[in-house]
Amino acid sequence: MREQLDILKNENERLLSILQISQSFTAELDLELLLKKISDVVRSVLRADRCTVFLYDSERNELWSKVATGIKNEIRFSAELGLAGYTARTGEVLNIPDAYADTRFNPEIDKKTGYRTETVLTIPLRDEKNEITGVFQVLNKKNGQFTEEDEKLLGALASTASTAIENSKSYEDLHRSFISFIETLSTTLDSRDYITSGHSRRVTLYSVQIAQLMKLNRNELDLIRFAALLHDIGKLGIPEMVLFKNKRLSEDEYEIIKRHASLSHTILNKIHFQKHLKDLPKIAASHHEKIDGKGYPKGLKGDQIPLGGKIIAVCDVFDALTSRKQYSDRLDIEKVIEILESETGTSFEPYVVYQFKNIPLNILIEILEFGHHEELIESDLRFLSKFTMKDLLEIRRTKNRTAEQRRLDETFIRYYSRKYRK
Structure with missing residues (x-):
């Protein structure tokens, strides 16, 4: 028994x-x-x-x-x-x-x-x-x-x-379908303007790199990835005559352009996102907020701004400053970083800017040259992978450079200074 x-x-x-x-x-x-x-x-x-x-x-x-x-x-x-x-x-x-x-x-x-x-x-x-x-x-x-x-x-x-x-x-199949839909929507948005073509994808790639350096988890990465892809969706509600104007905007026109951030929230807030993506509208709409509270659309400051919004803000400005234009060269990379650093603590979160400068240079070049990967040389990328933007800036401030330091500067500039290509 x-x-x-x-x-x-x-x-x-x-x-x-x-x-x-x-x-x-x-x-x-x-x-x-x-x-x-x-x-x-x-x-x-x-x-x-x-x-x-x-x-x-x-x-x-x-x-x-x-x-x-x-x-x-x-x-x-x-x-x-x-x-x-x-x-x-x-x-x-x-x-x-x-x-x-x-x-x-x-x-x-x-x-x-x-x-x-x-x-x-x-x-x-x-x-x-x-x-x-x-x-x-x-x-x-x-x-x-x-x-x-x-x-x-x-x-x-x-x-x-x-x-x-x-x-x-089944969940992963659904997730892949969702990603495909979001990417298609983002590409369609970017294709409205050949000057900013690829902007949302590049901002997303930069943002994901920073999020990974911050060791955010998969759900947080997804949230930032999709918010970055859709951060400018509100521009669908901006008249093309204002959005694509080649001349300097009037004050009234600039106010119209600024509406795109709140429009992004309005549009995205109508979509039923999964639980871990529920903050996506708020993050996408906050990429023009500033740490000192002088941004838009809500004038949020400091910790009121979601981390994803702080990340996208830095990447959005960097891409705007470094995007190739048809009739002008890219702004000098030192000047670009100088602008980011000068706005750190007022417009940008210091830790986000710090991590941005830790992105490996091979990845930075691949993102800058998004859509032209076939023109990148593998041996150059392997060499650049050993350095970050922080390393490049330090080397550029060094008077007596080693052969490797000269090679780094020359290799980076060879890709960075490439002319506009469709």
């Missing part, structure tokens, strides 16, 4: 563990993070050395995974190969006590990594139509071999993991 109670208790604990694990799976929508979480949980629960969640690419008949214990790069191979491939083709659960004694085992990954596979447990992942979408592969059970109980446990986890993976893939 006592033995039966212990068995029942263990079974209840196992089921409770599966339920808790299931809830943690369904809460994660980032596919890469989800696969890592699943892999770590399975490895722990089954007391195994390694676990890989392979997804099945039906178009290429391949298994692939971005997440595999002990391996940094993506794994991708034919579904005709190995024990995981056999399970993907047949749907059969495999519990192999000695991998190298099984002719279906493919030792190529072991050869590349120096790992020694011994025991293997594989089980298929299936969608709601019962079609195989991937394979769990668990390696090297600690203290023995995989048991029938391990097979049942992995089967239960596979069912939950399959649902979570399909949800995550």
Whole structure:
């Protein structure tokens, strides 16, 4: 009787563990993070050395995974190969006590990594139509071999993991569609004026670089990326005769132009964004606010301005100052930075300007030359990647330069001083 109670208790604990694990799976929508979480949980629960969640690419008949214990790069191979491939083709659960004694085992990954596979447990992942979408592969059970109980446990986890993976893939598909829509909208907006063509994309690329240097999380990066892409959407409501006027604007015309910031908020506020993007209208509309409160449309100051708005503000001005014009050269880079620095603390957040100057020069050039990447020389970009704008400015202030410092200045200016091209 006592033995039966212990068995029942263990079974209840196992089921409770599966339920808790299931809830943690369904809460994660980032596919890469989800696969890592699943892999770590399975490895722990089954007391195994390694676990890989392979997804099945039906178009290429391949298994692939971005997440595999002990391996940094993506794994991708034919579904005709190995024990995981056999399970993907047949749907059969495999519990192999000695991998190298099984002719279906493919030792190529072991050869590349120096790992020694011994025991293997594989089980298929299936969608709601019962079609195989991937394979769990668990390696090297600690203290023995995989048991029938391990097979049942992995089967239960596979069912939950399959649902979570399909949800995550659907979310990522929707996310990619949303990104495509936003980018198309941004490109359409920029194409209205050949002079500022590509402005929103460049501002976005600069903004994302700063956000990454600040180590913001994925949701915060998304928020800044989309706000930057759409920061000028309010210009759709500005008359073209004012927006594209070649002569100096009158005071009344300038006031009309300034309306685009509040119009951006009005337009974007009508869109139902996901929860983590709910502040997008506010951020997009705040890129003309200034730290000292003398900006527009609301005259926000200091911490009243969202961080995303502060980032976009710096990038917006930098791009305006460095964009190639058809009949004039780019403003000297030292003069551009001098303008940014002179406005730091009044118009711009000091830490944002500081991080802007930490963007690697190869990335800066790639953004400046957005749309003309085929004209960039790879060896130049590799060389420039070792330096930042801060380094360039320090070198330019140095009288007796080394050969490397001269090369840096010359390489940067060769790209920066290129003439206007459509």
